[in-house]
Amino acid sequence: MASSEEDGTVEEKENNNKKRTKSSLATAWLTFYNIAMTAGWLVLAMTMMRFYIQKGTHKGLYRSIARTLKFFQTFALVEVGHCAIGIVRTSVIVTGVQVCSRIFMVWFITNSIRQIQNEESVILFLVVWTVTEITRYSYYTFNLLNHLPYFIKWARYNFFIILYPLGVIGELLTIYAALPFVRRSGMYSLRLPNKYNVSFDYYYCLIIVMLSYIPLFPQLYFHMLRQRRRVLHGEVIVEKDD
Numbered sequence: 001m002a003s004s005e006e007d008g009t010v011e012e013k014e015n016n017n018k019k020r021t022k023s024s025l026a027t028a029w030l031t032f033y034n035i036a037m038t039a040g041w042l043v044l045a046m047t048m049m050r051f052y053i054q055k056g057t058h059k060g061l062y063r064s065i066a067r068t069l070k071f072f073q074t075f076a077l078v079e080v081g082h083c084a085i086g087i088v089r090t091s092v093i094v095t096g097v098q099v100c101s102r103i104f105m106v107w108f109i110t111n112s113i114r115q116i117q118n119e120e121s122v123i124l125f126l127v128v129w130t131v132t133e134i135t136r137y138s139y140y141t142f143n144l145l146n147h148l149p150y151f152i153k154w155a156r157y158n159f160f161i162i163l164y165p166l167g168v169i170g171e172l173l174t175i176y177a178a179l180p181f182v183r184r185s186g187m188y189s190l191r192l193p194n195k196y197n198v199s200f201d202y203y204y205c206l207i208i209v210m211l212s213y214i215p216l217f218p219q220l221y222f223h224m225l226r227q228r229r230r231v232l233h234g235e236v237i238v239e240k241d242d
């Protein structure tokens with residue numbers, strides 16, 4: 001009896017040690033990740049400002065930041081992994097939709113269609129994303145370091161009220177601007193007859209993507225409003241599991 005109690009205690013201690021190691025490893029990784037992402041988006045902000053001050057136009061701005069943007073936005077895919085392995089308390093689905101829609105915008109729209117890179121709508125979503133990400137990653141960093149200034153917390157859970165809809169407007173206008181080029185070029189499309197006997201029309205795919213904002217965006221927005229009530233007003237919110 002005594003020995004099994006001792007075994008239990010040893011096992012519990014081992015489990016606690018494992019959890020502590022895992023959580024301090026996770027905290028170290030998240031701190032590194034968030035600092036790197038804050039720095040990346042700060043570099044993007046500074047490059048955009050310098051470009052605009054020097055050239056006095058937004059034309060060519062996308063090309064000047066394309067590489068850095070592609071790198072940091074694509075790297076954000078690891079956030080879906082963070083949720084999946086449970087080191088952050090966030091839904092895989094919510095994070096997945098957010099990250100994938102951004103990657104889609106970067107790689108399959110803006111990067112693929114040169115003719116739309118100078119559209120004002122591209123600058124709109126780039127500026128909105130940049131402000132959002134600098135605020136979001138610095139919030140996570142300071143939070144992990146237990147030194148969170150109130151104005152960063154406030155900014156994280158208030159800026160999105162305006163920035164989220166603005167970002168969506170920028171993205172939708174950009175996809176809309178891309179439609180004629182996609183239709184004319186037939187890019188990423190597969191016409192019949194072909195050896196696989198399948199057809200795919202990227203033009204209609206983009207229309208479906210635009211329509212999918214109607215059910216998906218409100219869910220992301222209301223998720224953030226719930227987070228805001230929880231963090232700023234201390235409300236206890238019961239979220240549904242994935």
Ligand SMILES: CCCCCCCCCCCCC/C=C/C(=O)SCCNC(=O)CCNC(=O)[C@H](O)C(C)(C)COP(=O)(O)OP(=O)(O)OC[C@H]1O[C@@H](n2cnc3c(N)ncnc32)[C@H](O)[C@@H]1OP(=O)(O)O
Pocket residue numbers: 030034079088089090091094095097098099100101104128129132136140143144159160163164165166167168171209212213216217220223224227
């Ligand atoms: C294949 C094609 C698909 C196309 C589909 C198209 C449809 C698209 C529809 C909608 C598209 C929207 C497009 C939007 C674009 C924009 O971004 S516009 C700019 C404005 N945007 C925003 O303000 C949104 C910002 N986005 C987010 O904040 C996230 O992506 C989120 C997933 C919505 C955030 O949710 P969540 O993580 O749940 O909120 P938090 O409160 O921040 O975090 C919860 C807890 O998790 C901890 N945490 C999360 N990440 C980290 C981290 N990296 N490091 C450390 N900790 C982290 C956080 O601290 C919280 O912890 P607790 O406080 O302990 O709970």
